[in-house]
Amino acid sequence: MTTTDYDRAPRLVDLGSHGSLVGNLEDIWAPKPGLYGWIVSVDHKSIGIRYIVTAFIFLLVGGLEAMVMRFQLARPNERLVTPEQYNELFSLHGITMIFLYALPVLSGFSNYLFPLVLGARDMAFPRLNAFSYWVYLASGIFLYASLLVGAAPNDGWFNYVPYALRAYNPGPNMDFYALGMIFLGISTTVGSVNFVVTFLRMRAPGMTIDRVPILTWGTTTISVGNLLAVPSVSLAFFLLWMDRQFGTHFFRAETGGQPLLWQHLFWMFAHPWVYVVVLPAMGLVSDALPFYCRRPLVGYTAVVVGTITTMVLGFGVWLHHMFATGIPFMALAFFSGASFIITIPSSIAVFSWVATIWTGRPVITTAFLYFAGFISMFVIGGVSGVATAAVAADLQLTDTYFVVAHLHYVLIGINLFAVLGALYVWFPKMTGRMLDESLGKLTFWIVFIGFNVAFFPMHITGLLGMPRRIYTYPDGVGWNAVNMISTIGSVILATGILLYVIVVLKGLRSTERAGDNPWDASSLEWATLSPPPHYNFAVIPYVTSRHPLWESRLPGQGAMFRRDEGLALADGKEALATTAIEAIPDAILKMPEDTAAPFIVTLAMSIGFTGALMHLWWLAGAGALASALGILVWLWPEAELAQRAEEPQ
Amino acid sequence: MLAPWPATPMAYLFGDGDMARSISPLLQGLLAIAILVAAIVSALVIVGAWRQRSALALADTPIDDRPAIAWIGIGVGVSTAVLVGLIVWSTVTMATISRPSQTAAFTIAITAHRWWWEATYRSGDTDQNFSTANEIHIPVGAPVRFTLASADLIHSFWVPALGGKTDVIPGQTNVTWLKADHAGSYRGQCSEYCGAQHAHMAFTIVADPPAAFESWRAAQAKPAAIAQDKGALDGEAVFQQRCSKCHAIRGSRADGDRGPDLTHIMSRARLAAGAIPNNAGWLSAWIADPQHIKPGSLMPKLPLSGRELADVRDYLLTLK
Numbered sequence: 001m002t003t004t005d006y007d008r009a010p011r012l013v014d015l016g017s018h019g020s021l022v023g024n025l026e027d028i029w030a031p032k033p034g035l036y037g038w039i040v041s042v043d044h045k046s047i048g049i050r051y052i053v054t055a056f057i058f059l060l061v062g063g064l065e066a067m068v069m070r071f072q073l074a075r076p077n078e079r080l081v082t083p084e085q086y087n088e089l090f091s092l093h094g095i096t097m098i099f100l101y102a103l104p105v106l107s108g109f110s111n112y113l114f115p116l117v118l119g120a121r122d123m124a125f126p127r128l129n130a131f132s133y134w135v136y137l138a139s140g141i142f143l144y145a146s147l148l149v150g151a152a153p154n155d156g157w158f159n160y161v162p163y164a165l166r167a168y169n170p171g172p173n174m175d176f177y178a179l180g181m182i183f184l185g186i187s188t189t190v191g192s193v194n195f196v197v198t199f200l201r202m203r204a205p206g207m208t209i210d211r212v213p214i215l216t217w218g219t220t221t222i223s224v225g226n227l228l229a230v231p232s233v234s235l236a237f238f239l240l241w242m243d244r245q246f247g248t249h250f251f252r253a254e255t256g257g258q259p260l261l262w263q264h265l266f267w268m269f270a271h272p273w274v275y276v277v278v279l280p281a282m283g284l285v286s287d288a289l290p291f292y293c294r295r296p297l298v299g300y301t302a303v304v305v306g307t308i309t310t311m312v313l314g315f316g317v318w319l320h321h322m323f324a325t326g327i328p329f330m331a332l333a334f335f336s337g338a339s340f341i342i343t344i345p346s347s348i349a350v351f352s353w354v355a356t357i358w359t360g361r362p363v364i365t366t367a368f369l370y371f372a373g374f375i376s377m378f379v380i381g382g383v384s385g386v387a388t389a390a391v392a393a394d395l396q397l398t399d400t401y402f403v404v405a406h407l408h409y410v411l412i413g414i415n416l417f418a419v420l421g422a423l424y425v426w427f428p429k430m431t432g433r434m435l436d437e438s439l440g441k442l443t444f445w446i447v448f449i450g451f452n453v454a455f456f457p458m459h460i461t462g463l464l465g466m467p468r469r470i471y472t473y474p475d476g477v478g479w480n481a482v483n484m485i486s487t488i489g490s491v492i493l494a495t496g497i498l499l500y501v502i503v504v505l506k507g508l509r510s511t512e513r514a515g516d517n518p519w520d521a522s523s524l525e526w527a528t529l530s531p532p533p534h535y536n537f538a539v540i541p542y543v544t545s546r547h548p549l550w551e552s553r554l555p556g557q558g559a560m561f562r563r564d565e566g567l568a569l570a571d572g573k574e575a576l577a578t579t580a581i582e583a584i585p586d587a588i589l590k591m592p593e594d595t596a597a598p599f600i601v602t603l604a605m606s607i608g609f610t611g612a613l614m615h616l617w618w619l620a621g622a623g624a625l626a627s628a629l630g631i632l633v634w635l636w637p638e639a640e641l642a643q644r645a646e647e648p649q
Numbered sequence: 650m651l652a653p654w655p656a657t658p659m660a661y662l663f664g665d666g667d668m669a670r671s672i673s674p675l676l677q678g679l680l681a682i683a684i685l686v687a688a689i690v691s692a693l694v695i696v697g698a699w700r701q702r703s704a705l706a707l708a709d710t711p712i713d714d715r716p717a718i719a720w721i722g723i724g725v726g727v728s729t730a731v732l733v734g735l736i737v738w739s740t741v742t743m744a745t746i747s748r749p750s751q752t753a754a755f756t757i758a759i760t761a762h763r764w765w766w767e768a769t770y771r772s773g774d775t776d777q778n779f780s781t782a783n784e785i786h787i788p789v790g791a792p793v794r795f796t797l798a799s800a801d802l803i804h805s806f807w808v809p810a811l812g813g814k815t816d817v818i819p820g821q822t823n824v825t826w827l828k829a830d831h832a833g834s835y836r837g838q839c840s841e842y843c844g845a846q847h848a849h850m851a852f853t854i855v856a857d858p859p860a861a862f863e864s865w866r867a868a869q870a871k872p873a874a875i876a877q878d879k880g881a882l883d884g885e886a887v888f889q890q891r892c893s894k895c896h897a898i899r900g901s902r903a904d905g906d907r908g909p910d911l912t913h914i915m916s917r918a919r920l921a922a923g924a925i926p927n928n929a930g931w932l933s934a935w936i937a938d939p940q941h942i943k944p945g946s947l948m949p950k951l952p953l954s955g956r957e958l959a960d961v962r963d964y965l966l967t968l969k
């Protein structure tokens with residue numbers, strides 16, 4: 001190719017007079033057929049939906065584990081499961097919900113929505129995107145393989161040493177967890193890089209950085225957070241594995257190691273992770289709640305600043321998980337103060353939502369109900385968290401059911417409620433079909449009541465002194481009634497979730513067509529078809545405001561947005577790169593074709609990790625070599641993907 | 650007797666000892682504010698949604714852009730003021746509980762084991778040193794200092810009615826203190842996950858009037874009574890053979906240290922870190938099959954004949 005091919009500027013066209021454009025795009029972006037086509041696909045929409053479906057399956061599995069625990073705890077001295085089984089259950093439940101459900105489901109929404117809301121053709125690195133999904137799936141299967149061989153992790157998701165060390169935990173349980181987490185960390189890391197670069201460089205022209213939806217701010221913020229936090233946990237698990245397999249002494253107190261080192265490394269990662277699994281969910285609500293309130297979000301800039309500040313401060317509060325470890329009180333005072341202060345940026349969003357409802361004209365749809373529920377659950381989870389920020393109070397509250405209540409209000413309240421609502425919002429976009437509203441509202445009430453009956457009493461259980469992670473409790477210490485109520489609530493909640501799944505399955509068959517913009521929403525994804533074509537947008541739209549589809553009706557803005565007019569990029573699989581702040585068109589990107597490379601590299605890595613797990617070093621070596629080869633093939637320079645012509649001699 | 654609330658011995662919203670009583674108001678204040686804030690915001694959401702709810706279809710609804718930024722300003726401003734107040738209150742409370750108001754009367758050395766608590770009392774006269782398990786006596790009204798060491802994993806020492814938790818961490822010795830205002834038993838429990846029997850790692854702090862405490866201490870310091878009748882003597886032999894590598898009985902040759910000191914086992918109200926009551930029946934049940942009562946416990950099920958079991962039980966019953 002010649003230099004001019006690369007330097008060309010795309011034409012500005014009007015779709016009405018360029019009908020052939022769509023036909024070309026269909027050919028260029030058409031996926032390969034069949035199962036093979038599914039495996040090699042790098043389409044962000046397909047990958048996003050896979051993420052969501054896989055995460056939902058993990059949610060159901062984790063929920064099943066929770067149900068067994070609730071039945072074991074329904075009455076004192078119950079013997080439904082053995083102590084070891086219970087310990088594996090609560091460990092797997094935490095690992096599943098926190099790592100295999102909570103972030104992946106949000107990554108699913110972000111993957112699906114990023115290019116659509118930003119007006120792009122795909123993510124910045126489509127193959128990396130496919131890779132991050134496959135690695136997520138493979139590491140999830142790897143972790144669950146432990147259950148099949150009867151050696152699931154049994155030391156909680158927090159995995160404290162020395163119990164995780166070989167002396168106390170000789171089976172492969174901890175090796176599954178350690179290697180599985182290192183494996184999963186690869187997925188999180190590459191996924192994060194992709195979000196950051198997509199956010200910075202793939203926005204439609206004119207979509208300056210203050211015009212993007214809040215979801216993209218949330219996900220980008222946490223992706224940067226992940227890039228800083230994940231290394232800490234990967235390192236921690238690697239050191240643990242070294243201690244276990246090669247007798248190093250990082251954590252063994254008898255040989256000069258430091259058990260608390262584990263806790264620092266772990267919480268340095270795991271506290272920020274709490275924000276990682278809620279900020280994008282808050283973004284979903286910040287973006288979608290206004291659709292149903294019929295007005296733009298109140299305080300966009302404040303919410304963005306709040307999002308970023310929360311993440312930054314989130315790195316300075318990890319010690320509040322360690323208030324009882326005997327660290328000097330002066331050091332605790334700093335972290336305690338920070339833990340109080342972090343409430344301030346989080347509260348910005350809450351007041352923004354309340355103001356949006358109060359000054360808007362709410363239309364009470366199912367999604368709205370989930371978002372409204374989300375706000376109050378968010379506040380309950382937030383204020384109970386504030387109680388644990390006070391060191392003295394925390395010395396009583398920590399490691400009791402009060403914290404169990406708190407964290408479920410945070411995780412179910414902020415993550416699951418947002419996700420259940422968000423699916424109602426974007427299901428029509430994803431499938432072109434509507435979900436049943438009246439069944440949806442019924443489901444919401446069952447979920448909402450079940451959740452509160454299950455978890456609200458746990459605050460009281462905690463105040464009555466019941467410690468966490470005990471497989472049973474004696475009669476006569478006052479814990480019977482509250483536990484029975486929680487179990488009943490969890491049955492109601494589970495019923496609600498099952499009903500939700502049924503409603504979604506029913507929705508897939510529904511004949512009611514959604515139309516492009518069923519909610520009369522404001523952002524770019526609603527300007528394309530439902531479901532969107534493989535290339536997302538026939539022409540790359542030009543964005544002139546934060547609410548392209550509401551422009552004509554908002555005061556003070558002319559209606560500049562043209563759905564059918566924009567840059568034509570139909571000469572190959574191409575996308576547009578724009579500048580990081582101003583979103584000025586910068587380069588035409590050559591997008592890769594579908595490829596099996598990410599899948600094959602994932603397979604090779606799985607083999608490597610399995611080898612390491614089983615001490616089959618030759619297998620581990622073969623896996624590593626195969627991965628390296630696969631990456632080499634994947635990254636082998638291809639002329640069609642070159643972004644720059646060779647300089648003429 | 651369980652003090653102060655027999656029906657809910659692990660509750661701490663209203664503490665009894667100095668430390669717990671300093672924490673209680675802070676805790677109550679935090680909870681009150683929490684409830685208030687949650688109620689206000691929930692009410693705003695519900696009323697806001699109801700008041701403004703639109704009867705119109707989505708598409709026809711006018712899109713309003715009334716500025717409402719003041720909501721955020723006021724909300725965040727009030728929250729900040731409350732939080733700053735809480736930081737001050739929290740810090741003051743933390744300083745208050747960091748040490749007792751008067752110097753501690755003496756120190757009890759706690760060693761946490763999977764899944765029981767060893768308590769060692771030392772005094773100037775080493776003859777008076779002794780070690781006991783799971784039932785820890787202190788005098789009423791005097792602060793007592795505890796050093797916390799671990800024999801294996803991380804545990805956490807917690808007596809809710811008297812004070813907050815302190816983790817017990819291998820390789821370091823943490824220190825805490827407790828003071829009870831009333832005589833009675835205070836239930837405690839390990840509160841850091843420690844494996845199979847974390848659920849059964851309870852203990853009791855028994856606060857005695859000072860005189861009663863002194864006589865308890867003197868009695869515990871004594872070696873075990875010599876076995877008298879035939880059954881107990883046979884039992885002692887069985888014990889020497891089967892149990893002594895793990896258990897110590899001062900005054901006999903048994904000096905194992907992997908399990909609790911049993912010198913005055915019958916002075917304790919419960920067995921196996923609170924798992925079961927201590928009486929002849931439960932004692933037999935425990936010795937016969939500890940794994941049934943506490944699956945995973947580090948005391949194995951020993952193959953004892955019925956006769957041996959009865960004898961060893963009779964022997965233990967003499968260890969008052």
Ligand SMILES: [Cu+2]
Nearest residue numbers: 804839843850
């Ligand atoms: Cu313990």
